[in-house]
Amino acid sequence: MKKILHISKYYYPFSGGTEQIARDTVLALKGEYEQKVIAFNDGKEDKVDIVDGIEVTKCGCFTKIAAQSLSSSYGRHLHKVMREFNPDVVVFHYPNPFVAALLLKELKKSKAKLVVYWHLDIVRQKYLKLLFEPQNKELLNRADKVIATSQNYIEGSKWLQSAKSKCVVVPNCINVERMTVTPDIEKRAAEIRKENKDKTICMAVGRHTEYKGFTYLVQASKLLSDEFHIYITGKGELTEKLHEEAKGDSKITVTGRIEDTELKALLLACDIFCFPSITKNEAFGLALAEGMYFEKPAVTFTIPGSGVNYVCLNGENGIEVPNRDVDAYAKALTKLADDPEMCKQMGVNAKKRVVDNFLNDQFMENVRVAIAKVM
Known part of the structure; x- marks a missing residue:
């Protein structure tokens, strides 16, 4: 049996989009190949876990510099x-x-094929971006195959353009089993609607970091009527700042990190899914696809070269507005709230787009085909 080593920054049960895709990739190949995983631990100690029957080595992290463990x-x-x-x-x-x-050094002594799963360009850290240019060139030169999450990202990334002949598109997909709604979730969703009677419920999901754009959602809220209630879940380095920015605005609730049951209840209860990411750090938008799966129209910003505007199509599954345009974002939310029929139809279209393009069965097949071509 052929052997595959997966290298992810972190790994399940650590929660994050990249980590979820890394795990789904392993699960897609389970049974066909012998597999191991190496990643960072989110603590200081080294440990070995067995996840889904796969050995996962987790290396202790002593510090982080510019989000790099x-x-x-x-x-x-x-x-x-x-x-x-x-x-x-x-x-x-x-x-x-x-x-x-470290990997490039090891690969000089190995005949292993290299598949680079390119989740996103380094965008925000401009000095690191320059520092790692030689490394990126070497990595892509050594790669036998490069997986990108959308054609949009290939066209918008100078790095993927340089390796275009090696690129294959494997759109990120959601696992329907994780989206299962139980009677308890339905009951909680009904409670949320009752708590927000006659209000338009909006929801945003993600880590509180700059590229997620939550600050623009908070600013947009100030332009909305009191008939809105916006829930922002998750936490991160900007959580305290978000609380400060939202101070005095009763329309905003910053929930912090919440249990899966509460998350799905909010997804079920809300009317509009807010996805205000602003840079190509948001390469695809897995949370966006999950919101759309719950039949919620989305409001997004235009992000050239990102897959966000490929996942949610403007005027069909939601509304796309100019990047960082707070006034336009608020108007888009109001437009959906004022036209329940359009809101509902866009929601139906949103789920159809996800079902047709971004479900886990399709993802697993795409991964299997991509890896088989390398073997």
């Missing part, structure tokens, strides 16, 4: 797994520049 033990563990496991293929989830340097 650093580990004193990673090089040793990577060297060991490359030597002893001797994979036929390495699937490397990018960006992860610290590990990329």
